[in-house]
Amino acid sequence: QKEVEQDPGPLSVPEGAIVSLNCTYSNSAFQYFMWYRQYSRKGPELLMYTYSSGNKEDGRFTAQVDKSSKYISLFIRDSQPSDSATYLCATSVAGSSGSARQLTFGSGTQLTVLP
Amino acid sequence: NAGVTQTPKFQVLKTGQSMTLQCAQDMNHNSMYWYRQDPGMGLRLIYYSASEGTTDKGEVPNGYNVSRLNKREFSLRLESAAPSQTSVYFCASSERRRVAGETQYFGPGTRLLVL
Numbered sequence: 459q460k461e462v463e464q465d466p467g468p469l470s471v472p473e474g475a476i477v478s479l480n481c482t483y484s485n486s487a488f489q490y491f492m493w494y495r496q497y498s499r500k501g502p503e504l505l506m507y508t509y510s511s512g513n514k515e516d517g518r519f520t521a522q523v524d525k526s527s528k529y530i531s532l533f534i535r536d537s538q539p540s541d542s543a544t545y546l547c548a549t550s551v552a553g554s555s556g557s558a559r560q561l562t563f564g565s566g567t568q569l570t571v572l573p
Numbered sequence: 574n575a576g577v578t579q580t581p582k583f584q585v586l587k588t589g590q591s592m593t594l595q596c597a598q599d600m601n602h603n604s605m606y607w608y609r610q611d612p613g614m615g616l617r618l619i620y621y622s623a624s625e626g627t628t629d630k631g632e633v634p635n636g637y638n639v640s641r642l643n644k645r646e647f648s649l650r651l652e653s654a655a656p657s658q659t660s661v662y663f664c665a666s667s668e669r670r671r672v673a674g675e676t677q678y679f680g681p682g683t684r685l686l687v688l
Binding site: 462464466499500501502503504507546548560561563564565566 | 577613614615616617618621631663665676677678679680681682
């Protein structure tokens with residue numbers, strides 16, 4: 459079993475829809491949770507990160523972490539065609555100050571927003 | 574400010590050939606990483622370097638070697654390429670922080686095909 463599971467999709471929605479992307483994880487030691495966006499033939503770019511449980515909002519994007527159920531979510535409001543990409547969740551444990559932090563990635567969900 | 578750059582962008586090798594993938598960052602980051610991305614597998618860490626002069630194995634190090642040449646450059650070498658190493662390779666770098674949250678910045682990737 460992978461440490462981080464993510465539904466690969468593909469997911470196709472009409473413009474303006476609310477999109478919900480989800481991951482589950484198995485390692486209770488994970489403390490940091492991130493969402494990366496990857497456009498076709500490009501490198502991933504960090505979209506949002508959260509520490510421990512709770513919500514974090516940034517414009518049309520909301521990241522949610524529920525550590526009790528080991529569930530990570532990303533919500534996209536008023537989705538746009540420009541949001542079409544692969545979304546990867548990632549987690550890591552708490553490292554010592556200054557140490558490199560290894561990330562464990564989900565396999566990614568491919569999202570298409572239709573105009 | 575170019576961020577993370579990788580060369581080459583695309584390479585075709587025959588089984589048994591060797592090659593080195595180059596990565597450089599101009600953000601003065603301490604930590605650098607090499608990942609491979611395969612369909613349905615997400616990003617998997619091959620090797621990482623927490624700081625200049627140190628390297629450590631990640632999840633899938635077999636068949637690879639790395640060199641942290643200086644603070645800017647981190648290379649990945651395939652000594653004897655195998656078809657199983659056909660993948661997209663991403664280099665990333667991150668800054669050292671005392672508090673939670675660490676952004677890894679990714680390069681554009683190198684697409685490698687081993688015949």
